[in-house]
Amino acid sequence: MINNILLCGVGGQGTVLTSKLVAACAMEKGFSVMSAETIGMAQKGGSVFSFLRIAEGEQICTPMFGTGMADIIIAFEPAEAVRMLSYLRKDGTVIVNSRPVMPVTAALKASDYNGKEMLDYLSTKVGNLTVVDGDRICRELGSPRALNMILLGVAVKSGVLPFTTDDAVEAMKRSVKPQFIELNEKALRYEV
Amino acid sequence: MHKEFLMGNAAIARGAIAAGLNLICGYPGTPSTEVLETTAKNNDGTIYVEWSVNEKAAMEVGAGAAYSGARTMVTMKQVGLNVASDPLMSLEYIGVKGGMVIMVADDPGPISSQTEQDTRHFASFSKLPCFDPSTVQEAYDMIQEAFEFSEKYHTPVFFRPTTRVCHAYASIDVKDKEEYKENKPEGFIKDSSRWVIFPRLSYNAHMNIEERNAELSDIFSGYGRNAVIPATAAGCRKGIASHGISWTYVREVLRGKEAPALFKVSTPFPFPEKAAVNFLKDLDEVLCIEELDPVIERELVYVCGKYHLNTRIIGKLTGHVKTAGENTCDSVRGDIGFFMGWGLQDAELPDIELPDAQPELPVRPPVLCAGCPHRASFYAVKQAMKGQKTIFCGDIGCYTLGNAMPLDMVDTCLCMGAGVNIAQGVGRIDPDTKCFAFVGDSTFFASAITGAVNAVYNQADMTLIVLDNSTTAMTGHQPHPGTGRTMMGQVVDKVNIEAVLRGVGLTAVETVDPLQLDKAVDTVKRVAAEKGVKAIIFRSPCAVLIKPDKPAVIDPDKCIQCRKCINSLGCPGIIISDGSVTIDNSLCSGCGLCTQVCPVGAISCGKEAE
Numbered sequence A: 001m002i003n004n005i006l007l008c009g010v011g012g013q014g015t016v017l018t019s020k021l022v023a024a025c026a027m028e029k030g031f032s033v034m035s036a037e038t039i040g041m042a043q044k045g046g047s048v049f050s051f052l053r054i055a056e057g058e059q060i061c062t063p064m065f066g067t068g069m070a071d072i073i074i075a076f077e078p079a080e081a082v083r084m085l086s087y088l089r090k091d092g093t094v095i096v097n098s099r100p101v102m103p104v105t106a107a108l109k110a111s112d113y114n115g116k117e118m119l120d121y122l123s124t125k126v127g128n129l130t131v132v133d134g135d136r137i138c139r140e141l142g143s144p145r146a147l148n149m150i151l152l153g154v155a156v157k158s159g160v161l162p163f164t165t166d167d168a169v170e171a172m173k174r175s176v177k178p179q180f181i182e183l184n185e186k187a188l189r190y191e192v
Numbered sequence B: 001m002h003k004e005f006l007m008g009n010a011a012i013a014r015g016a017i018a019a020g021l022n023l024i025c026g027y028p029g030t031p032s033t034e035v036l037e038t039t040a041k042n043n044d045g046t047i048y049v050e051w052s053v054n055e056k057a058a059m060e061v062g063a064g065a066a067y068s069g070a071r072t073m074v075t076m077k078q079v080g081l082n083v084a085s086d087p088l089m090s091l092e093y094i095g096v097k098g099g100m101v102i103m104v105a106d107d108p109g110p111i112s113s114q115t116e117q118d119t120r121h122f123a124s125f126s127k128l129p130c131f132d133p134s135t136v137q138e139a140y141d142m143i144q145e146a147f148e149f150s151e152k153y154h155t156p157v158f159f160r161p162t163t164r165v166c167h168a169y170a171s172i173d174v175k176d177k178e179e180y181k182e183n184k185p186e187g188f189i190k191d192s193s194r195w196v197i198f199p200r201l202s203y204n205a206h207m208n209i210e211e212r213n214a215e216l217s218d219i220f221s222g223y224g225r226n227a228v229i230p231a232t233a234a235g236c237r238k239g240i241a242s243h244g245i246s247w248t249y250v251r252e253v254l255r256g257k258e259a260p261a262l263f264k265v266s267t268p269f270p271f272p273e274k275a276a277v278n279f280l281k282d283l284d285e286v287l288c289i290e291e292l293d294p295v296i297e298r299e300l301v302y303v304c305g306k307y308h309l310n311t312r313i314i315g316k317l318t319g320h321v322k323t324a325g326e327n328t329c330d331s332v333r334g335d336i337g338f339f340m341g342w343g344l345q346d347a348e349l350p351d352i353e354l355p356d357a358q359p360e361l362p363v364r365p366p367v368l369c370a371g372c373p374h375r376a377s378f379y380a381v382k383q384a385m386k387g388q389k390t391i392f393c394g395d396i397g398c399y400t401l402g403n404a405m406p407l408d409m410v411d412t413c414l415c416m417g418a419g420v421n422i423a424q425g426v427g428r429i430d431p432d433t434k435c436f437a438f439v440g441d442s443t444f445f446a447s448a449i450t451g452a453v454n455a456v457y458n459q460a461d462m463t464l465i466v467l468d469n470s471t472t473a474m475t476g477h478q479p480h481p482g483t484g485r486t487m488m489g490q491v492v493d494k495v496n497i498e499a500v501l502r503g504v505g506l507t508a509v510e511t512v513d514p515l516q517l518d519k520a521v522d523t524v525k526r527v528a529a530e531k532g533v534k535a536i537i538f539r540s541p542c543a544v545l546i547k548p549d550k551p552a553v554i555d556p557d558k559c560i561q562c563r564k565c566i567n568s569l570g571c572p573g574i575i576i577s578d579g580s581v582t583i584d585n586s587l588c589s590g591c592g593l594c595t596q597v598c599p600v601g602a603i604s605c606g607k608e609a610e
Helices: A015-028 A078-083 A104-108 A116-125 A134-141 A144-157 A165-175 A178-189 B008-018 B034-041 B055-067 B078-083 B085-094 B119-126 B136-153 B199-221 B244-254 B273-280 B295-306 B329-340 B373-384 B398-403 B418-429 B441-457 B497-504 B517-529 B564-569 B593-597
Strands: A002-010 A032-037 A047-055 A070-075 A088-097 A128-132 B002-007 B023-026 B048-051 B072-077 B100-105 B157-159 B168-174 B238-242 B261-264 B285-289 B312-314 B390-393 B434-440 B462-468 B508-512 B533-539 B574-577 B580-583
Touching: A002 A015, A002 A078, A002 A088, A015 A032, A015 A047, A015 A144, A015 A165, A015 B002, A015 B168, A047 A078, A070 A078, A070 A144, A078 A088, A078 A116, A088 A116, A088 A144, A104 B564, A104 B574, A116 A128, A128 A144, A134 A144, A134 A178, A144 A165, A144 A178, A165 A178, B002 B008, B002 B136, B008 B034, B008 B100, B008 B136, B008 B168, B023 B034, B023 B055, B034 B048, B034 B072, B048 B055, B055 B072, B055 B078, B055 B085, B055 B100, B072 B078, B078 B085, B078 B100, B078 B119, B085 B119, B085 B199, B100 B136, B119 B157, B136 B157, B136 B168, B199 B273, B238 B244, B238 B273, B238 B295, B238 B329, B244 B261, B244 B285, B244 B329, B261 B273, B273 B295, B285 B295, B285 B329, B295 B312, B373 B398, B373 B434, B373 B462, B373 B517, B373 B533, B373 B564, B373 B593, B390 B418, B398 B434, B418 B434, B418 B441, B418 B462, B434 B441, B441 B462, B441 B497, B441 B533, B462 B497, B462 B517, B497 B508, B497 B533, B508 B517, B517 B533, B517 B593, B564 B574, B564 B593
Parallel strands: A002 A070, A070 A088, A088 A128, B023 B048, B023 B072, B072 B100, B100 B157, B238 B261, B238 B285, B285 B312, B390 B434, B434 B462, B462 B533, B508 B533
Antiparallel strands: A002 A047, A032 A047, A032 B168, B002 B168, B574 B580
């Protein structure tokens, strides 16, 4: 069985780092991992994604997967979850941060994009949906940099990923600077 | 051997190091950049690493090292190869002593490039063998084999991954240090009959190259990475030929299914002809799944003609596969499903509801970062030249994004360094137009200096704007001659842009901080009014590299909601929240540009804001 994970958001939100941590956890458990992500021009405020595949042995032949194949979508922004929703398999899980990121184009058009209609749409389409108020939790934890670990923590607790919160905490400790360990551990263990 | 989770480009670098790499040079360009950066990071001091000033310089530095017996790699993106093509085309005739791999990353889509050009054509054009990896593990293993081939046949070879291989990550088997090959170059040995290109030498070399490539075609037919896999479906007389990342999509789509015959082409040039005949001989129909140009498809049509094989070859040339853009698992699933006559169920169409009534999604084109000094520079020129007939010739870099609304300050963009010359051409035909060319600091050194010389020599009338943020920002902040740092960690004298331009003979060279808006506007007005070739250097560091100042503050009592800040600057740090203009504190770097644009002084920065 192959675990297909899709992370999406807006350039600069930290999807790439999260994908690396998921990969590290899976490898620690002896799984093979492949991933593919957006690098380059689109990182400057564009829509970004990471495809991530985890399996035992040598089953994975490509880092990318097709529509209808993701077991879980971890979305850092509501509209980006909607944009990538066609990749979700039937009965798949969506974890979404509720805070919208307004693009310059929307500000110019004086659009009032606020993410609410995206969340409404997701709730009608996705059975296994968890909306995370990342902004509020970040304030509670005292740092806007905790968002990626909060979302990953929720994703791990959903049971779709092949490792536990403790595994994620251990992998995080090996990959971040010592001064950020405490914050990230709180974020990963946060009960939504 | 041990496992590591590596990006494709990192795997290429690590493989080259394991193969005994002595020298690597290149010019940054997505998706190739991380190969050289990873080598620098993993350099134990035995490898010479440089960002060259452009791809032509890199190719020539690499040639000199390879002449001297060094294992050498030169890295660039596909359009960079055009810049390096002059030395490249002659280098094949001269050949090399140390193994030389020319790592050129192609970019189907294109995702971050001007063109969808296919380096496999450059391989056959220059007559150089070409390796085309399909996975991260294969890239790691194949780059080592590429060095062996290069050295054995005394020829540079191409190594041509595409974006999805360069930027894929995988847990792969990598060698331990003890398993690395060591190469000790013996240095350059004089032999003018070998290293000096002359017509007579070239005639003989051409003969030898053609002979060698015929031999290599046979050898590549037995090369394990050019696989012919018989059909698993009983009695199936269909086949699929593919390469690179598309090959992995083909395998993904066929997982668990009865498959037709398969042909994986890992060396598009010289084409493994005998392997192709072996693949084609019992087949009625073959589908070619390729990215960029139909290289394999044309080769197979040729092989069918040459060997009188009655196999129908379909793909891009027959309209069965789309001719542009990258392939995906979905597109390949569709192409194979159609070819194999699968029903909808077999084609495994996504089992989800179609997205009906999906709300309109915000469009997110890439934009200049909040606090980017280029925004200020473009705005200053726009304000200064308001009402005059102008042309703003852009160039390649972050500042190409100055084309977006509301700045709308890029009228042309062609290739690296083109803007300064295009401005001259426009001025010749339309002398009333005030001609401007914008070029970044790295691009200036890479290929705009000759344009400045051309302008001065030919008495052009134009203003060159150098957007100097003291880094190569678009590709991830590589150093360049103006930064005074090298990839070997040295701190060296900076090449001074003003001194270069004065030395060339420009009539005026002025430097100004674009974030001091009034001063910047005045400078542009004054300099642009003069005749001749003038330059303004807008110098301010890349916003990503400096510690942000405190975010700007909008005084709600003063703000009249006119949105001039948004409508004139398009800064992602200024948003509308609950109907009001608001600063996004997570993005704003406190550059202060908007405070100078606000007509009622409602925005403040730094001490004022407190």
